[in-house]
Amino acid sequence: MTELFIGLMSGTSLDGVDGVLADFSTTPLTVRAHASAPLEPALKAELLALNQPGNNELHRAALAANALMRVYADVVNQLLTASAMAPEHIQAIGAHGQTVRHQPQRHDATGYTLQLANPALLAELSGIDVVADFRSRDVAAGGQGAPLVPAFHQAAFGTPGQAMAVLNMGGMANLTVLGPEPTDEVLGFDCGPGNAMMDAWCQRHRGHAFDAGGAWAAGGQVLPDLLQAMLAAPFFALPPPKSTGRDLFSPDWLDQQLRGFANAAPVDVQATLTELTASTCASSVKDYGFDSQQLVVCGGGAFNAHLMARLQTLLPGVAIQPSDAHGLPAQQVEAAAFAWLARKTVRREALQLQSITGTRGARVLGAIYPA
Structure with missing residues (x-):
C-alpha cells in the first residue's frame, strides 16, 4: 500500500476545483503536486441554482454531478502528469463534491447534508479508488457534518507547547482552536460567511468573480447600520458546535438585509460585507481562541489583503499569517485535508469530532468506491 493520496475540493465559493497529490510517508506530509481547474460558467450557475428549490432538481443535480466529476478527473490527470505518477501508484482519491444543501439536525431531528458527486464515475474516469460522502x-x-477540517488542522499545524488558531476562509469561514498539547481537545466551528457574500456582490456589480485583493472594498466606507443589521442574524449568537452554508447566507439573505439601504453605494456595501467577515471571524477568535497568539489563515480569504488587514486591526497582538508560512500554501489546505480524510477512511480510522461537530462519538467517515 502506498502513502500517496489525492485530495479534491470544490468549496462554497464555487471558484473552481483544487487538487493535491499528498505523500503521507513523510511527517509533515509532502505535497508532490498541486493543480486546479475553473468551473465553466454554465456549471457554476447550475450549482449555485441547485442551492435553492427548483424545477426538475433530481435530473439537473445528477447531470451537474457528472459534469463536476469530469472537472475532478481533469484535475486528477493534471496531478498525475505533474508528478509522473500512474493511477496504480495512488492509494485513493478523497473527493469532497459540491455542497448544495446543508441542513443538519433539522426537519426530522437528524437532517441532512448534500454534496453533489458521482464517485462511481470519478473512479471509472480515473482508474483510482474514490472516497466520498464524508459528511453524512x-x-x-x-x-x-461540518466543519471537518479542524482535525486535519491539528495534524498539519499543531505545535507542542504552543496554542494557536487556524482560520479557513472559503465561501464560508471556519475556525479551529488548537491547544498547546497534542492531547488537548480540538475546538472547531463555522464563523459565518467567508467570501461568499463578497463574491456574489462583486459579481453582481462589477462582473468579476471576486474582489481581487479586496481593492474595491478598500475604497468604500463601512455602513454601521447595515453591519449591525447583518450581525443580528441569530446564527452569530449560537454557541459551538455550529455550521452554516448557502442555505442561510445566500444572495436572497443579502437582499433582505439591504431593504432600507436602497441608496447605499455598491462599493460601501462591499466594504460592509468585508467587515462582516472580518468582525465575525475576529469575534470568534476573541470568544473561543483561548488567548491564542497565532492565527494561521488559509483558503481564498488569505489572498484578500484588505480583509487580512482588517483582521489584524481587530486582533491586535495576534500574529496573523497565511498558512504558507507554516509549510502548506493557503490554496492547498482544504484539498490536502480531503486527501488526509481519505487516508483515514481507507485505514478505518475513526475521527474524534465530538468537540467540533457535536457527534455522539468517534466515527469512520466516508464511503469507498473501488476503481
Missing part, C-alpha cells in the same frame, strides 16, 4: 455519517451520528 457525522450527521447520522448527531453531528453537524
Whole structure:
C-alpha cells in the first residue's frame, strides 16, 4: 500500500476545483503536486441554482454531478502528469463534491447534508479508488457534518507547547482552536460567511468573480447600520458546535438585509460585507481562541489583503499569517485535508469530532468506491 493520496475540493465559493497529490510517508506530509481547474460558467450557475428549490432538481443535480466529476478527473490527470505518477501508484482519491444543501439536525431531528458527486464515475474516469460522502455519517451520528477540517488542522499545524488558531476562509469561514498539547481537545466551528457574500456582490456589480485583493472594498466606507443589521442574524449568537452554508447566507439573505439601504453605494456595501467577515471571524477568535497568539489563515480569504488587514486591526497582538508560512500554501489546505480524510477512511480510522461537530462519538467517515 502506498502513502500517496489525492485530495479534491470544490468549496462554497464555487471558484473552481483544487487538487493535491499528498505523500503521507513523510511527517509533515509532502505535497508532490498541486493543480486546479475553473468551473465553466454554465456549471457554476447550475450549482449555485441547485442551492435553492427548483424545477426538475433530481435530473439537473445528477447531470451537474457528472459534469463536476469530469472537472475532478481533469484535475486528477493534471496531478498525475505533474508528478509522473500512474493511477496504480495512488492509494485513493478523497473527493469532497459540491455542497448544495446543508441542513443538519433539522426537519426530522437528524437532517441532512448534500454534496453533489458521482464517485462511481470519478473512479471509472480515473482508474483510482474514490472516497466520498464524508459528511453524512457525522450527521447520522448527531453531528453537524461540518466543519471537518479542524482535525486535519491539528495534524498539519499543531505545535507542542504552543496554542494557536487556524482560520479557513472559503465561501464560508471556519475556525479551529488548537491547544498547546497534542492531547488537548480540538475546538472547531463555522464563523459565518467567508467570501461568499463578497463574491456574489462583486459579481453582481462589477462582473468579476471576486474582489481581487479586496481593492474595491478598500475604497468604500463601512455602513454601521447595515453591519449591525447583518450581525443580528441569530446564527452569530449560537454557541459551538455550529455550521452554516448557502442555505442561510445566500444572495436572497443579502437582499433582505439591504431593504432600507436602497441608496447605499455598491462599493460601501462591499466594504460592509468585508467587515462582516472580518468582525465575525475576529469575534470568534476573541470568544473561543483561548488567548491564542497565532492565527494561521488559509483558503481564498488569505489572498484578500484588505480583509487580512482588517483582521489584524481587530486582533491586535495576534500574529496573523497565511498558512504558507507554516509549510502548506493557503490554496492547498482544504484539498490536502480531503486527501488526509481519505487516508483515514481507507485505514478505518475513526475521527474524534465530538468537540467540533457535536457527534455522539468517534466515527469512520466516508464511503469507498473501488476503481
